[in-house]
Amino acid sequence: MTHLSVNLNKIGLLRNSRGRDYPNLVDMAERTLKLGAFGITIHPRPDQRHATYQDAHDVKELLKRFPGAELNIEGFPEAQFLDVVLEVEPDQCTLVPDDPNQLTSDHGWNIARDQDALRPVIAKLKAKGIRVVLFMDPDPESMVLAKEVGADRVELYTEEYANAFGKTGFEDILDNYQNAAQAALDVGLAVNAGHDLDLNNVQTLCAPGRIMEVSIGHALTVEALDLGWDNVVKAYLAKLV
Numbered sequence: 001m002t003h004l005s006v007n008l009n010k011i012g013l014l015r016n017s018r019g020r021d022y023p024n025l026v027d028m029a030e031r032t033l034k035l036g037a038f039g040i041t042i043h044p045r046p047d048q049r050h051a052t053y054q055d056a057h058d059v060k061e062l063l064k065r066f067p068g069a070e071l072n073i074e075g076f077p078e079a080q081f082l083d084v085v086l087e088v089e090p091d092q093c094t095l096v097p098d099d100p101n102q103l104t105s106d107h108g109w110n111i112a113r114d115q116d117a118l119r120p121v122i123a124k125l126k127a128k129g130i131r132v133v134l135f136m137d138p139d140p141e142s143m144v145l146a147k148e149v150g151a152d153r154v155e156l157y158t159e160e161y162a163n164a165f166g167k168t169g170f171e172d173i174l175d176n177y178q179n180a181a182q183a184a185l186d187v188g189l190a191v192n193a194g195h196d197l198d199l200n201n202v203q204t205l206c207a208p209g210r211i212m213e214v215s216i217g218h219a220l221t222v223e224a225l226d227l228g229w230d231n232v233v234k235a236y237l238a239k240l241v
């Protein structure tokens with residue numbers, strides 16, 4: 001079984017577009033958890049275009065009423081982000097090598113280059129009992145270093161997987177992701193996955209059983225426009241058993 005962490009960035013985007021607290025992100029988080037989702041993910045970016053730092057505090061407070069459910073905060077480890085994470089103390093922090101001006105996340109860490117910066121950050125987060133995940137491209141060779149710098153898990157960046165799904169050559173891409181996941185498991189890292197996963201492609205990635213958690217937001221929100229939020233969350237849960 002793969003855990004579903006629903007990313008509420010796009011709920012935050014919709015809310016922020018009118019300057020009122022509607023839709024209320026915490027209400028959507030509560031609704032999502034009541035449907036059986038394992039957790040909530042938010043990725044507050046420096047411009048707080050969607051999820052905000054206050055959302056991190058508010059969702060953490062909500063989770064006190066949902067024992068066993070997890071909060072995953074994603075982001076680049078700049079000072080303000082780290083201050084918020086260390087205050088909120090989520091169950092998990094996924095470090096993503098995003099530039100503040102990026103439209104969205106589009107690459108994993110270059111650990112060989114960034115290891116000196118990552119090590120103390122990872123140590124500080126782990127000292128607070130926060131599970132640390134590194135957002136990674138599906139490169140089996142990089143998993144040893146991810147473990148060596150102190151990560152607990154990696155999150156495989158799955159845009160390439162999603163783009164290849166159902167097309168010629170997909171099997172080779174799928175094999176690469178499964179090999180990268182196995183390489184992570186072989187060095188003692190658990191494996192998350194995320195970015196552009198959807199109802200059509202998620203099951204093939206998770207079926208072999210190597211993926212512990214997927215975080216899904218953009219496609220889930222778009223699919224909910226057709227199917228309704230509750231139906232979409234239930235549909236993902238049914239595919240991840």
Ligand SMILES: CC(=O)[C@@H](O)[C@H](O)COP(=O)(O)O
Binds near residue numbers: 135194
């Ligand atoms: C790291 C990643 O792939 C996603 O979690 C990210 O949160 C997407 O960010 P946007 O919702 O800003 O596109």
Ligand SMILES: NCC(=O)COP(=O)(O)O
Binds near residue numbers: 074194216
């Ligand atoms: N880490 C991936 C995530 O949280 C959501 O990515 P997406 O489903 O919005 O592409």
